[in-house]
Amino acid sequence: MRVLLDIAMVLAVSAGAFFFLAGTVGLLRFPDSLTRLHALTKADNLGLGLVVLGLLPQADGYLAALKLVAVWLLAQLAGATVSQMIARTMRRGGQRA
Amino acid sequence: MTAATLYGLCGAALVGLGLYGTIVHPQPLRKILSFNLLGAGVFLQFGVIARRGAAAGMGGDPVPQAMVITGIVVAFSATALAVALVLRLFQETGGATLGTDPPARQYGGEGAGR
Amino acid sequence: MSVALALDAGLALLVLCVAVWTIGAGPTFAAVVGFVAFGLLLALVWVRLAAVDVALTEAAIGSGVTGAVLIAAAARLRLTEAPSAAERPSATLRLAAVVLCVLVFAGLAGLVLYPANPAPTLAPAAAVHLPELDVGNAVTAVLLAYRSVDTLLEKVVLLLALVGVWSLAPDRFWGGAPGILRPARTDGALVLLGRLLPPIGIVVGVYILWVGAIAPGGAFQAGAILAAMWLLVMIAGLRDPPEIGHRWVRLLLVAGPAVFLAVGLAGFALPGGFLSYPAGHAKPLIIAIEAVLTLSIAVILGLLVAGPPERERRR
Amino acid sequence: MAEFLITAAGFILAMVALGLVRILRGPADADRMMSAQLLGTGGIAALLLLGAGTRMPSLVDAALTLALLAAFAAVAFVNSAGRG
Numbered sequence: 001m002r003v004l005l006d007i008a009m010v011l012a013v014s015a016g017a018f019f020f021l022a023g024t025v026g027l028l029r030f031p032d033s034l035t036r037l038h039a040l041t042k043a044d045n046l047g048l049g050l051v052v053l054g055l056l057p058q059a060d061g062y063l064a065a066l067k068l069v070a071v072w073l074l075a076q077l078a079g080a081t082v083s084q085m086i087a088r089t090m091r092r093g094g095q096r097a
Numbered sequence: 098m099t100a101a102t103l104y105g106l107c108g109a110a111l112v113g114l115g116l117y118g119t120i121v122h123p124q125p126l127r128k129i130l131s132f133n134l135l136g137a138g139v140f141l142q143f144g145v146i147a148r149r150g151a152a153a154g155m156g157g158d159p160v161p162q163a164m165v166i167t168g169i170v171v172a173f174s175a176t177a178l179a180v181a182l183v184l185r186l187f188q189e190t191g192g193a194t195l196g197t198d199p200p201a202r203q204y205g206g207e208g209a210g211r
Numbered sequence: 212m213s214v215a216l217a218l219d220a221g222l223a224l225l226v227l228c229v230a231v232w233t234i235g236a237g238p239t240f241a242a243v244v245g246f247v248a249f250g251l252l253l254a255l256v257w258v259r260l261a262a263v264d265v266a267l268t269e270a271a272i273g274s275g276v277t278g279a280v281l282i283a284a285a286a287r288l289r290l291t292e293a294p295s296a297a298e299r300p301s302a303t304l305r306l307a308a309v310v311l312c313v314l315v316f317a318g319l320a321g322l323v324l325y326p327a328n329p330a331p332t333l334a335p336a337a338a339v340h341l342p343e344l345d346v347g348n349a350v351t352a353v354l355l356a357y358r359s360v361d362t363l364l365e366k367v368v369l370l371l372a373l374v375g376v377w378s379l380a381p382d383r384f385w386g387g388a389p390g391i392l393r394p395a396r397t398d399g400a401l402v403l404l405g406r407l408l409p410p411i412g413i414v415v416g417v418y419i420l421w422v423g424a425i426a427p428g429g430a431f432q433a434g435a436i437l438a439a440m441w442l443l444v445m446i447a448g449l450r451d452p453p454e455i456g457h458r459w460v461r462l463l464l465v466a467g468p469a470v471f472l473a474v475g476l477a478g479f480a481l482p483g484g485f486l487s488y489p490a491g492h493a494k495p496l497i498i499a500i501e502a503v504l505t506l507s508i509a510v511i512l513g514l515l516v517a518g519p520p521e522r523e524r525r526r
Numbered sequence: 527m528a529e530f531l532i533t534a535a536g537f538i539l540a541m542v543a544l545g546l547v548r549i550l551r552g553p554a555d556a557d558r559m560m561s562a563q564l565l566g567t568g569g570i571a572a573l574l575l576l577g578a579g580t581r582m583p584s585l586v587d588a589a590l591t592l593a594l595l596a597a598f599a600a601v602a603f604v605n606s607a608g609r610g
Contacts, residue, residue: 074411134246165265
């Protein structure tokens with residue numbers, strides 16, 4: 001059981017790290033601001049989400065696990081609203097702002 | 098080479114960089130930024146001393162750590178005051194420069210010039 | 212252990228790169244964003260130096276609140292950049308500055324590379340009295356018991372800085388409300404964030420304050436979180452910034468230092484003198500002081516970010 | 527297992543640090559803000575991984591604080607960009 005959980009953790013954390021890689025590549029390589037924003041949100045949601053998922057079984061106690069989930073949910077909320085706001089600012093000010 | 102030494106050198110370099118920016122940058126806001134970097138470098142020195150003083154089951158000496166916490170808060174209040182001063186300078190003169198020449202847009206006649 | 216050391220080396224290098232960018236960047240806004248990133252990385256450095264209390268403070272104040280002040284200022288000063296940047300100092304002065312900075316760096320690096328041996332430490336002395344105070348977190352014990360006069364004076368410094376900021380207002384606005392936060396347009400996403408986040412933030416703030424007695428956390432960090440939540444509500448346009456002449460604003464500002472001072476003066480009745488706590492009652496007193504301090508810190512930090520009053524007082 | 531977690535933290539940190547090149551290149555201020563946002567998320571992930579890898583449960587509280595304030599700088603940016 002222990003070994004299975006460890007393997008699951010390695011898989012989930014690695015997948016999360018992959019999404020951070022993908023987000024960075026997108027942020028660097030995509031042609032314009034809106035597509036770059038799209039790449040960023042993938043790293044935000046899935047990258048951190050998978051890392052949290054991988055760490056959940058390692059958490060000592062329900063409270064610690066709850067805090068991990070809370071971190072993810074807060075990052076989700078921040079990511080979702082911030083990308084909305086940045087996108088609106090870009091549309092208003094053209095590509096300048 | 099321990100981690101504490103690494104971060105100590107990093108802090109020393111930050112002090113040097115911040116000092117350079119504070120002297121050389123003409124824009125007041127950039128001076129404030131540089132000064133904050135300098136402060137961060139000094140705080141890191143405290144952190145390194147604290148880390149080296151790890152004892153009694155603690156990861157670091159709590160006294161320098163507490164001083165850094167106080168320092169960060171004071172540095173923030175100084176930054177806020179300095180930024181408010183620069184913004185006020187901008188409101189009054191339409192520019193934000195520390196040059197010795199009188200500001201571009203005069204606003205009172207005598208007394209404003211030098 | 213080498214993996215951790217590689218991480219440390221990479222992190223130190225990264226911090227330096229971002230710092231060089233912050234100094235050397237062309238547009239001020241780019242430098243300010245660099246500084247926000249710098250604050251975040253610095254929080255990680257503090258974690259690596261086993262100073263999680265400091266990391267929390269840096270994350271909340273160094274990166275979050277300072278970043279907000281600087282970003283707003285950079286946007287306001289955008290027009291002054293070009294004329295101001297033209298006033299570059301002469302090559303001689305710059306060269307002299309480089310020499311000075313290299314000398315300072317070399318001196319500090321020498322101190323780092325050849326430290327005192329054995330390293331001086333007050334950790335055992337701090338640990339001895341922890342059971343008496345019933346406070347598990349040594350940093351909190353230093354801040355509110357061993358060196359509490361520092362913390363008290365620091366609150367006074369914060370108040371003085373706020374008085375300094377306020378005194379920059381033109382006479383006609385004295386007693387009015389700060390204006391820097393008024394949103395240009397209502398943004399649905401921002402309003403949603405302003406409604407959802409603050410209740411969670413208040414819970415987290417209270418938690419950080421409470422846990423500060425036994426684990427990293429405490430009044431400063433909690434105060435900064437609460438201040439950020441308050442600012443968010445004001446930026447989202449859900450609440451106006453308060454008029455600085457209001458009695459409750461003034462009361463909240465001085466409540467923390469006043470309670471601290473009152474407890475300190477009561478210490479004269481004890482053998483220890485100023486700022487000593489009666490045996491057995493240290494922990495409740497410390498928590499009570501911290502709770503009031505947190506409120507005062509939150510209001511002071513929020514008003515420092517909000518800036519001087521820019522609207523006339525409503526009669 | 528600790529080594530893996532610390533390596534993962536370092537990898538994620540290196541990735542988002544690479545994204546900081548966007549602060550350098552811009553071109554728009556919004557792009558710069560995005561890379562700071564990515565660094566924030568990556569920093570949270572690195573803190574969680576380090577906390578698990580070095581057995582420091584209090585790092586989750588630091589991550590919680592960062593997550594709470596993640597939007598703060600961007601909000602200040604949007605607010606000031608709106609007024610020109």
